Amino acid sequence: MITRLLVGILICLMGATLPTSAQQSLLLEFNYNRRNEKAYVDSLLRVGQIHRQQAERAPRTPHNDTLHLESLRFITLVHKQLRTNSRDSSYFYAQRLYEQATLYGNKLFALHGLLQQEYYLRVARNDYLTALSLNQKAHALCAGLPAEQYPIWQVHMNLGDIYLLTKDYAAALRNHQASLQKLGLYKQTSARNRQLLTAQLTTQIGEIYEAKGQFADAHSQFEAARKIALTSGSQPNVAYANERLGDFWLKRSQSAQAIQTYNQALSIWQSLNDVPGQASVWARLAEVYLQAGQYDRAVRLGEQALVVGRQNNNARIQQMATLALYRAYRANGQPAQALTMHEVHVSIRDSLASRKQIEEMLLLQRDVETRALRAEAKRSHAEQRASIATLNREMERQIQLGAALMGGLLMLLVFSGILYWRNGLIRKQRAQIELLNVGLEGKVRQRTAELEQANEQLRAKNREIEEALLRGQTLERKRVAADLHDNLGGLLSAIRMSLSALKPDNLNEREQQVYQNLLHMTKEAYAEVRHLSHNLQPDELEKEGLSQALNRLFDKLNHTQPVHFEAEINELPRLDKGVEFNLYSICLELCTNILKHSGATQATIQFRRLEGELNMIVRDNGRGLSTNASATVEADASMMAGMGLRNIRARTEAMKGRLEIYSGHNEGTTFFFILPLTATFAEQSQEVNS
Numbered sequence: 218m219i220t221r222l223l224v225g226i227l228i229c230l231m232g233a234t235l236p237t238s239a240q241q242s243l244l245l246e247f248n249y250n251r252r253n254e255k256a257y258v259d260s261l262l263r264v265g266q267i268h269r270q271q272a273e274r275a276p277r278t279p280h281n282d283t284l285h286l287e288s289l290r291f292i293t294l295v296h297k298q299l300r301t302n303s304r305d306s307s308y309f310y311a312q313r314l315y316e317q318a319t320l321y322g323n324k325l326f327a328l329h330g331l332l333q334q335e336y337y338l339r340v341a342r343n344d345y346l347t348a349l350s351l352n353q354k355a356h357a358l359c360a361g362l363p364a365e366q367y368p369i370w371q372v373h374m375n376l377g378d379i380y381l382l383t384k385d386y387a388a389a390l391r392n393h394q395a396s397l398q399k400l401g402l403y404k405q406t407s408a409r410n411r412q413l414l415t416a417q418l419t420t421q422i423g424e425i426y427e428a429k430g431q432f433a434d435a436h437s438q439f440e441a442a443r444k445i446a447l448t449s450g451s452q453p454n455v456a457y458a459n460e461r462l463g464d465f466w467l468k469r470s471q472s473a474q475a476i477q478t479y480n481q482a483l484s485i486w487q488s489l490n491d492v493p494g495q496a497s498v499w500a501r502l503a504e505v506y507l508q509a510g511q512y513d514r515a516v517r518l519g520e521q522a523l524v525v526g527r528q529n530n531n532a533r534i535q536q537m538a539t540l541a542l543y544r545a546y547r548a549n550g551q552p553a554q555a556l557t558m559h560e561v562h563v564s565i566r567d568s569l570a571s572r573k574q575i576e577e578m579l580l581l582q583r584d585v586e587t588r589a590l591r592a593e594a595k596r597s598h599a600e601q602r603a604s605i606a607t608l609n610r611e612m613e614r615q616i617q618l619g620a621a622l623m624g625g626l627l628m629l630l631v632f633s634g635i636l637y638w639r640n641g642l643i644r645k646q647r648a649q650i651e652l653l654n655v656g657l658e659g660k661v662r663q664r665t666a667e668l669e670q671a672n673e674q675l676r677a678k679n680r681e682i683e684e685a686l687l688r689g690q691t692l693e694r695k696r697v698a699a700d701l702h703d704n705l706g707g708l709l710s711a712i713r714m715s716l717s718a719l720k721p722d723n724l725n726e727r728e729q730q731v732y733q734n735l736l737h738m739t740k741e742a743y744a745e746v747r748h749l750s751h752n753l754q755p756d757e758l759e760k761e762g763l764s765q766a767l768n769r770l771f772d773k774l775n776h777t778q779p780v781h782f783e784a785e786i787n788e789l790p791r792l793d794k795g796v797e798f799n800l801y802s803i804c805l806e807l808c809t810n811i812l813k814h815s816g817a818t819q820a821t822i823q824f825r826r827l828e829g830e831l832n833m834i835v836r837d838n839g840r841g842l843s844t845n846a847s848a849t850v851e852a853d854a855s856m857m858a859g860m861g862l863r864n865i866r867a868r869t870e871a872m873k874g875r876l877e878i879y880s881g882h883n884e885g886t887t888f889f890f891i892l893p894l895t896a897t898f899a900e901q902s903q904e905v906n907s
Contacts, residue, residue, distance in 0.1 A: 255881060258295060265292040286326040289314040293333050308337040324358060325367060331355040332371050345379055352376050370399035374418060381425060390425045393418055413454050416445035420461055427465065439465055456485040456494060463501060472509045479505065496525035496534050503541035512549040519545060536565045712739050763797040764789045767804060767822065778812055780837075785823040796892075799868040800833060806861050807835050807888060815839030815886065829894055836887040842880040 265288050272285035289310055296307035315330025331351050339348035352375045359369045377392035397418045400411060423438030443458035459482035466475035479502050486494030503519035506512075519542040526534030539562035546555035622632040721729050758766040764786045771782040792800075804822060811820050817839030825832040865888075869876045874892040 255884065258299065261295045262292060265295065282321050282323070286314060286318055286321065286323060289317065290326060290329050290333075293330075297333065297336065305337075305341075308334060308341075311337065324362065328355055328358050328367060331358070332368065332375070335375055339375070339378070345382060348375070349379050352379070364399045364402040365404050368403065368405070370396045370403055370414075372396075373399060374421070377421065381421070381428070384428070386425050386429050390422065393422050393425065397422075409449055409451075412445055412449040413451055416442045416449065416454060416458060419445065420458065423461070423465075427468075432465075432469070436465060452485050452489060453491075453494075456482040456489075459485070460498065460501065463505075467501065467505055467508075470508060472505050475505045476502065476509075492525055493529050493531060493534070496522045496529075496531075497537075500526075500534055500537035500541060503538065503545065507541055507545050507548065510548075512545050515541060515545040516549065532565055536562065539565060758797060758801055759794065762789075762791045763800055766797075766801055770805070770808070771822075774808065774812075780812055780815075780817055781819050782808065783819070783821045785821070789824045789826075796872055799872055803833075803865050803868055803890070804835065806865055810861060811837050811839065817885065826894075831892040831894055833890040833892070834887065835890075836885060838885040841882050841884050841886055842878075 268284060268288035269292065272281050272288060275281040275284075293307050293310040293314060296310065311330050311333035313330075315327055315334065318324075318326035318330055332355055335348045335351040335355070338344040338351070352372055355372045356376070359367055359372060362369065364370070373392040373396035377389045377396060380386075380389035380392060397415065400414055400418065403411070406414075419438050419442040423435045423442065426432075426438060427435035439458070439462045443455070443462055446454040446458045459478050463475045463478035463482065466472075466478060479498050483495060483498040483502070486498060499518040500522035503515045503522065506515040506518065519538045522534055523538040523542065525531075526538055539558050543555050543558040543562055546552075546558055618632070619636075622629045721732050724732060767784055767786060771784050774780070774782050791797075808820070811817055815837050817837035820835070820837040823832075823834045825834070866876055869890060869892075872892050873895070874890055877889040877891070878886070879889065880886040
């Protein structure tokens with residue numbers, strides 16, 4: 218109820234404050250201090266989706282186009298701040314934003330789409346080469362645009378981060394200073410966010426000075442960044458600034474200053490209930506207490522940080538924690554533990570170092586290629602200028618020749634004929650050049666058409682393969698169901714009859730007990746075989762439809778399983794048989810996953826028919842797909858990457874639908890299927906109902 222009220226208030230506020238300028242934000246800015254509040258984040262995503270759906274249904278106008286693009290950008294920014302797997306959704310919506318903005322001819326939102334894609338690839342996937350390519354594309358798009366309205370500053374900041382990675386400190390410093398200058402001109406963000414961005418840029422400039430050995434300048438930048446963060450009131454940014462300043466003191470072996478600064482950051486992360494943030498500070502404090510000779514304290518903090526780093530699969534925290542533990546164990550006289558920690562640290566360090574080295578080599582190669590292209594462009598420009606100069610001299614010579622011919626009529630006529638002949642030759646050459654150009658363009662178009670046809674054939678072949686795979690799975694399911702019922706069921710019945718033929722009265726007490734156990738197990742095995750064969754291909758699915766089949770399935774599960782299943786499908790009409798079978802197979806696969814992996818006590822399936830689409834929602838109240846238990850993490854990963862999810866996605870795509878997955882730690886998992894109600898789909902449904 219509170220979440221719905223919050224959504225309503227946000228919609229009213231935004232509806233009352235919609236600007237008329239296409240360059241201003243149509244939605245509220247994200248409060249970074251509240252990014253760990255699920256209700257707040259869900260309400261923002263719901264508001265963004267509402268605006269997106271309204272804009273998509275509304276007629277095409279400049280205002281509606283801007284609302285559509287702004288809603289996509291807003292959803293991208295909210296997903297970007299999350300630390301769960303849903304951060305991947307930011308890349309999906311960033312691609313949609315760029316494609317839609319390109320279609321509308323809107324450079325501003327196209328630039329936003331490129332920059333959001335670049336951030337995801339650089340930060341979440343460490344794909345620096347593609348990130349550099351997108352930044353260069355964004356830089357070209359910014360050419361000639363006003364810095365007051367377009368985020369040119371962000372392009373320079375991204376380039377500075379990448380050049381810092383490749384140790385090109387001059388280029389990194391130049392781009393960060395340019396970013397700071399452009400940010401001061403940018404008017405499309407709030408003053409508070411501008412402060413936070415200024416603090417971030419100031420910290421990055423300090424890192425450049427520290428890498429160059431200019432420690433006094435670096436310290437000045439770190440202190441300035443912390444003051445700016447304190448002024449802004451953003452607790453996470455204050456914590457980051459304290460961590461970075463503490464790193465500076467740690468590298469200078471100033472233990473007292475480092476402990477004081479790290480503790481300030483730790484208190485902030487504790488107040489925000491941010492466990493990864495606390496673990497990052499614990500790993501740093503372990504190094505400081507190691508310097509101070511407090512080995513037991515260093516071991517305790519390092520072990521705490523290592524546990525959190527492993528639970529969250531954070532390689533950076535594990536690297537810092539294992540290094541501190543190795544040194545602390547060795548100093549504390551624990552050689553066995555020190556050797557173990559050293560091996561773990563070396564493994565993590567080599568993994569990160571090798572990946573970073575490869576990325577740096579790729580970036581350097583790209584930089585060399587870029588410089589070579591620039592040099593080639595300069596040479597081509599010089600050759601063009603030389604050619605133009607030659608043509609100018611030739612024209613001057615012809616003018617002088619014409620002036621000399623004016624001396625006599627006879628010579629004028631002769632040279633006029635020569636000039637006419639030369640002009641005819643030039644026109645002929647131009648005609649030949651134009652003919653060659655036309656032929657070349659025709660060949661290019663023909664080759665392009667051939668490639669497009671080949672690609673379409675390949676896509677069609679892939680679709681045929683996927684459909685054949687699904688048909689094969691369906692036939693195999695029917696065959697297995699029949700074999701289970703006919704062969705194995707018949708065999709179990711024969712075994713039971715054979716056992717019934719025995720006379721238990723002639724058996725002793727122990728043999729009679731074994732006899733009764735065999736009868737009971739045979740009966741249970743026969744019932745289980747019938748249950749499995751019926752679930753694989755239920756008769757009521759073809760006779761009575763998907764609704765009855767699912768209700769019967771849930772009745773059976775609720776009698777035999779600890780998870781309580783509920784269904785809201787009473788108004789579901791009859792659908793196409795292929796669609797019903799695919800939906801039933803998907804539900805059966807998800808029920809199996811819930812029983813095996815989720816640890817849930819309750820699960821729900823719901824069908825909703827909206828204008829133009831049919832939604833199927835399957836949710837449970839289990840541990841979710843992100844949990845702290847390592848064994849469950851492996852099970853979740855196996856479920857997400859195995860044949861089950863691939864079959865679900867393949868069946869969804871076969872129905873021209875889309876699948877969205879939402880999950881959080883101890884917050885359950887929701888599978889959201891969106892199926893289009895096409896003309897064929899609707900007609901088939903009506904025929905079944907009639």
